[in-house]
Each structure stands twice: as C-alpha cells, then as structure tokens.
Amino acid sequence: MEIPYTVTPRKDTGLYNAKVGIWLFLASEVMLFGALFSSYVLLRVGASFWPEGLLNIPIGTFNTWVLITSSVTVVMCWANLKLGNFNKARVYLGLTILCALGFVGIKTVEYNDKFTHYTIRFTNDVTAAAFLKEAYGNDDEATRSGVFANTYGVPDSKVVAKNKELPPPRFLEITGHLEGNPHFVTLKKLKAKNAETITFIPDALNQGKKEKGAAPDAAHDHKKVTVKMSELVYLSAYTPQRNTYFAIYFTLTGLHAAHVIGGALVMTYLFFTGRRWWQKAPEQYTNRIEVAGLFWHFVDLVWIFLFPVLYLL
Amino acid sequence: MGDHSSPEQLKKDIRVYLAIFVALLVGTVLTVWLYYIHIPNVKVTIAIALLVASVKSFLVAGYFMHLLSEKKVIYATLAATAFFFVALMGLTLWAMNDFPKLTSVFGNQ
Numbered sequence: 517m518e519i520p521y522t523v524t525p526r527k528d529t530g531l532y533n534a535k536v537g538i539w540l541f542l543a544s545e546v547m548l549f550g551a552l553f554s555s556y557v558l559l560r561v562g563a564s565f566w567p568e569g570l571l572n573i574p575i576g577t578f579n580t581w582v583l584i585t586s587s588v589t590v591v592m593c594w595a596n597l598k599l600g601n602f603n604k605a606r607v608y609l610g611l612t613i614l615c616a617l618g619f620v621g622i623k624t625v626e627y628n629d630k631f632t633h634y635t636i637r638f639t640n641d642v643t644a645a646a647f648l649k650e651a652y653g654n655d656d657e658a659t660r661s662g663v664f665a666n667t668y669g670v671p672d673s674k675v676v677a678k679n680k681e682l683p684p685p686r687f688l689e690i691t692g693h694l695e696g697n698p699h700f701v702t703l704k705k706l707k708a709k710n711a712e713t714i715t716f717i718p719d720a721l722n723q724g725k726k727e728k729g730a731a732p733d734a735a736h737d738h739k740k741v742t743v744k745m746s747e748l749v750y751l752s753a754y755t756p757q758r759n760t761y762f763a764i765y766f767t768l769t770g771l772h773a774a775h776v777i778g779g780a781l782v783m784t785y786l787f788f789t790g791r792r793w794w795q796k797a798p799e800q801y802t803n804r805i806e807v808a809g810l811f812w813h814f815v816d817l818v819w820i821f822l823f824p825v826l827y828l829l
Numbered sequence: 830m831g832d833h834s835s836p837e838q839l840k841k842d843i844r845v846y847l848a849i850f851v852a853l854l855v856g857t858v859l860t861v862w863l864y865y866i867h868i869p870n871v872k873v874t875i876a877i878a879l880l881v882a883s884v885k886s887f888l889v890a891g892y893f894m895h896l897l898s899e900k901k902v903i904y905a906t907l908a909a910t911a912f913f914f915v916a917l918m919g920l921t922l923w924a925m926n927d928f929p930k931l932t933s934v935f936g937n938q
Contacts, residue, residue: 528902529900529902530900530901530902531900531902531903535903536902536903536906539903539906539907540906543906543907543909543910546910546914547910547913547914547917550914550917550918551917553918554917554918554920554921557921557922557925558921558924558925561925573861573864577857577858577861580857581854581857584850584853584854584857585850587853587889587893588846588847588849588850588853588893591846591893592843592846595839595842595843595846598839599836599839599840809893810894813889813890813893813894814894816889817886817889817890820882820885820886820889821879821882821886823857823860824860824878824879824881824882825878827864828860828861828863828864828878829874829875829878
C-alpha cells in the first residue's frame with residue numbers, strides 16, 4: 517500500500533502529512549522541555565545558594581556555534597535539493613552530521629571533566645586548616661576566599677546529624693582532582709576498598725571566579741596532598757547527585773544531547789540512502805530532509821535557551 | 830519567503846539564511862560578552878539574556894523553520910502549544926511566591 521500525502525498536500529490541511537506530524541511532535545517537545553525549564557526556575561529560586569562559574573564558557577560558546585552552523589547547513593541542504601543540486605545538498609547534509617558529532621563530542625569532554633572533578637569536606641576546621649597550609653602554603657583569609665567553592669555553605673542535614681561537633685564557622689569545601697583522574701569515586705566506594713588515604717590535587721586558587729581581578733593563580737603548582745580518609749566527611753564528583761544545580765544541568769543537557777544523537781541518526785540514514793531516494797522520488801526525499809531539518813532546528817532552538825540559562829546566568 | 834517554489838526566490842532565501850547565520854553567531858557573542866561585563870542587576874541580566882535568546886529563536890523559527898509563511902493548521906497547533914506553555918510558566922512564576930524567605934544557616938553568604 518502506498519502511503520498517501522507524502523508529496524501532494526492534503527486538501528484540508530494544505531500540507532503533506534509528515535509536516536503536520538512533525539509539528540505536532542514538536543509541540544509536545546515544547547511542553548517536555550517547558551516542564552524541565554519550569555523545574556529549573558523553581559529549583560533555582562528555592563535554593564539558598566546557586567553555584568556559578570562551574571562550566572567552561574569558551575567551550576560552551578564554541579559548541580553553540582557548532583550547533584548554529586549545523587542548523588544553517590541543514591536548511592542549505594534542503595534549499596539545494598529544492599534547486600535540484602543533489603550533490604551540493606549531500607555535502608551540506610554531511611556537514612550537518614559532522615557538526616552533530618562535534619557537538620556530542622565536545623559535550624562528552626565537558627561531562628568527562630565534571631565526572632573527574634571532586635569536592636571534599638573535612639571533619640572539622642582544624643584538619644581543613646592543616647590541609648590548606650600543606651596545599652597552598654598558608655591558611656589566611658585570602659586563601660580561604662580563593663578556594664573555589666568555599667561558600668557552598670549550607671551543610672546537608674545527614675552530615676550534621678552524623679557529626680555532632682559540626683558545623684564549623686563555615687563549611688570549607690575544596691575542589692580538585694584525585695590522582696589518576698578516576699570517575700565517580702565516592703567515600704562509600706573508597707571505604708569498601710579499605711582505602712586509608714587519598715591523594716588529592718587541589719585546584720588553583722580563584723579558579724572560575726567571576727569577579728574581575730581574580731584571575732586563576734597560575735603560580736600554584738597543583739601540589740599533591742595526601743588526605744586521611746578519617747579526616748573526610750564528604751567526597752563527591754560533579755555528578756547529578758552532587759547538588760541541585762548539577763542535577764538539573766545533567767537532566768536538561770542530557771535530554772538535549774539525546775535529541776542531538778537522535779537527529780544525527782536520522783540524518784545519517786538520510787545521507788546513506790539519499791541517492792536511491794533522490795533517483796526514485798526526489799520530492800519525497802526533499803520533504804524528508806525538510807522534516808528532519810525542522811526537528812534539527814528545534815534542537816538548536818532549545819540549546820539557544822539552555823546555553824545562557826545554564827552557563828551564564 | 831513566498832512558497833519556496835521558484836529558483837529565484839530560493840536563491841534569495843539562501844542569502845537570507847546566510848545573513849541569519851551571521852546574526853546568530855553575533856547574538857551568541859553578545860550574550861557571552863554581557864556575561865563578562867557583569868551587569869550588577871540580576872533582573873536586568875536575566876531580561877537581556879532571555880531577550881537575546883528570544884530574538885535568536887525568532888530568527889531560527891521564522892526563517893529556518895519557515896514559520897513566517899506557514900499554513901493555518903500549523904499556526905493553530907502552535908497557538909495551542911503557546912497557550913499551554915505560557916500557562917505552565919505562569920504557574921511557575923505564581924509558585925515562586927510560595928517559597929518561604931530563605932535564611933542561611935551561616936548568615937549572609
């Protein structure tokens with residue numbers, strides 16, 4: 517049976533069917549992302565502290581450009597098919613797929629950076645002070661305010677319940693890397709392995725600070741410091757369970773990345789079967805590209821909002 | 830935009846697409862630049878960032894997705910979507926007032 521209205525418009529809608537279909541789908545997608553944006557707003561205004569400067573803005577900006585470029589190449593692909601230039605259109609489609617892969621690749625690097633970046637908290641301020649002296653040479657106010665996430669602040673209730681002497685004047689959190697850059701290490705996993713110490717490489721002072729004149733301290737030599745497990749109450753990579761910010765960040769960007777991968781799969785299929793389609797039914801193929809393109813522009817559109825909301829605001 | 834049928838029109842459209850491409854790249858730079866100059870007023874920052882994003886999305890939806898010259902059935906679908914989206918965001922803004930005034934355990938941070 518032949519599928520009706522793949523090329524000729526239906527009388528009542530004035531459109532070929534797939535176009536109505538993709539718009540209905542996109543309408544549901546607007547609500548899906550809308551619900552998550554709504555969650556983001558409520559989580560953010562309900563938070564007593566919202567971290568800033570944890571994402572790499574130059575990389576995010578570059579990735580935004582990559583996605584915008586892919587949106588242009590896909591519309592150029594469609595326009596060239598309309599003009600009858602199949603070979604040129606194929607090049608544009610290939611470029612779009614490359615951009616999609618580039619975007620996912622860069623996002624993977626960003627995710628990987630987060631999964632190997634850790635925060636630690638000490639049992640009390642005395643051990644924290646000793647750590648600061650060993651890592652940064654002294655424990656003055658400038659060092660304390662230069663430690664990346666020192667004002668993360670509010671202790672979680674479980675930690676307070678377990679450690680009656682807490683809280684110290686301020687929860688000092690220190691960020692950095694574990695030796696060997698392992699992923700997803702937790703205190704629980706370390707304890708299961710009967711680890712007695714960890715080797716921690718703290719971040720340079722003032723890293724990621726937004727204020728002017730607080731450039732990262734390049735002089736700091738990323739000294740390795742051995743920390744006893746008994747001195748730690750908390751250790752976590754920048755994973756979704758790290759805090760609310762990362763939870764919503766990974767939910768939104770993960771869902772978006774899934775859309776990018778889905779779109780790339782469809783376009784790869786259209787790329788490899790393109791010549792056959794073009795010879796058999798050029799108009800139908802052009803419409804398929806248009807529909808895939810509409811989805812792709814939507815993915816770009818979502819990112820246009822995600823980028824400033826997660827990276828900049 | 831028209832009905833995209835004539836080659837002349839399509840060639841004109843392609844020039845428009847390329848102009849929009851440049852506008853989108855510049856818009857991205859503008860947003861990032863606004864972040865680096867750091868406007869002290871948070872509300873103004875959010876308003877500008879969302880305004881730039883809205884202009885960019887208008888360009889993508891209007892031209893790349895041909896929404897400026899689409900059929901009625903699509904507009905009707907999107908009008909319903911817009912209604913529910915606005916309602917969802919309206920409820921979100923309304924719920925924002927329900928948060929108790931937050932005070933930090935450690936004072937002003």
